[in-house]
Amino acid sequence: xxxxxxxxxxxLKNNRFGEIHKGVxxxxxxxxxxxxxxxxxxxxxxxxxxxxNPLCAGTFFLYxxxxxxxxxxxxxxCRDFFEGVRSGIVKxxxxxxxxxxxxxxxxxxxxxTFSLLLESLRLxxxxxxxxxxxxxxxxxxxxxxxxxxxxxxxxxxxxGETRSENQGLVYYRGASGFFCRECAASSRESVFLSAGxxxxxxxxxxxxxxxAAACSPDAASFAALKKAMLFLAxxxxxxxxxSIRTGKGIL
Ligand SMILES: [Zn+2]
Numbered sequence: 001x002x003x004x005x006x007x008x009x010x011x012l013k014n015n016r017f018g019e020i021h022k023g024v025x026x027x028x029x030x031x032x033x034x035x036x037x038x039x040x041x042x043x044x045x046x047x048x049x050x051x052x053n054p055l056c057a058g059t060f061f062l063y064x065x066x067x068x069x070x071x072x073x074x075x076x077x078c079r080d081f082f083e084g085v086r087s088g089i090v091k092x093x094x095x096x097x098x099x100x101x102x103x104x105x106x107x108x109x110x111x112x113t114f115s116l117l118l119e120s121l122r123l124x125x126x127x128x129x130x131x132x133x134x135x136x137x138x139x140x141x142x143x144x145x146x147x148x149x150x151x152x153x154x155x156x157x158x159x160g161e162t163r164s165e166n167q168g169l170v171y172y173r174g175a176s177g178f179f180c181r182e183c184a185a186s187s188r189e190s191v192f193l194s195a196g197x198x199x200x201x202x203x204x205x206x207x208x209x210x211x212a213a214a215c216s217p218d219a220a221s222f223a224a225l226k227k228a229m230l231f232l233a234x235x236x237x238x239x240x241x242x243s244i245r246t247g248k249g250i251l
Contacts, residue, residue, distance in 0.1 A: 003064050004074075007031060010057040010117055012099045016042050024052050024073060025103065026060065029114035033106055036062060036071040051078040054099060055085060057118060080118075084125035090132040091124050093247035098139055100243045101233050108147050116142055116209075123210055133226050134213040136251065140229040141201055142209070149236050151177040153202045158183025165202075168194045171228045174235055189231075194218075197225040226251075 009026035012033075017023055022041035028034050041048040051058070052073065061075040085091045098117060106113060120139045124132060144150040155162050156169065157177025163169060169178035172190035178198075184190060196217030204212035216222065230251065234241055244251065 003066070004062070005064065006059055006061045007034070008058070008114070009034065009060045010114070010121070011052060011054050012103050013054055014038075014041075014052055019043075020046065022048070022052055027102060027106070027110070027114055027117060028060075029111040032110040033103070034062075034071060036060070036073045038073040041073075048073060048076060051076040055082045055095060055121070056080070057082070057121070080121070080125075082121055082125045085121060088129045088132065089250055090129045091127070093243060093250050094124060094132045094136045094139075095121060096243035096247065097136065097230075097233065097241060097251070098143075100241050101140070101143065101237055104237045104241070105147065112146055113143070116146065119209055123213070131213070133222075133251070134215075135209075137200075137222075137226055137229050138204060138209055138213045140233050141204060144232060144236060145205070147236070149232075150201075151232075153178065153198045156180040156183050165199065166195045168192055169198060171231060173231055191224050191228045191231065193224055193228055194221040197221040197228075200225060 007028040007030050009028045011024055011026050013025045015023045020040050020043040022038040024036050024038050026034050038048040038052045040046040041052045056078050057080040058076055058078040060073055063072045063074050065072060085095045098120065102113065120135055124135050141150060151157060156179050158179045161180060170181060170184035170190050170192050171178050172184060172186050172188045174188060194217060200215040200217055230244055234244060
């Protein structure tokens, strides 16, 4: 890789260091998670000030310092600010869950993860607050599928029995799969996924994200589905996610 290079990217996180500098973690389709430094980005006049905040997406111009073994952001052409995501509290917390789970668990295909995140953010940006949770569910399920961590929707992970399309399954905290009611006997917190909820997961794979998000089981089934996805996300991350904890009652 040459010293100067550029990549598409989405800012996942940043932190201030020194008086006026910013450490930035971005997701790149070519390089996965990249840590870079935006010098002066916390000063009032810093040109990188607003474009290095979480959710900013565009082209990053970078310089690799072989001596310090660090990467510097020299410029950023921001294409998406996602104002619509920032201005809606449900949408903002939804996006925060996505950024945090990628930060904590990313290890798969960078290009696919980047595409999923960018497409999801664009749809979330344009949607209403009421429909944000549909994209929350779809993103998390697709992310888990990409990571190979999505439970099977048509067999019980306990007894291995194949389930028909009109039967539900149970997920409980810390479990690696969905279980039939007989196998799910556990004192841990659990959530029952109805046949309608499982159907939304089953058929989402072959559909474009926007269409899959329109899948609407009854309200109780959808609420359970969302709860199960948040459980799955935290179980996959190996612990609580700050965005889910602080977004409690909002998400
Ligand atoms: Zn079973």
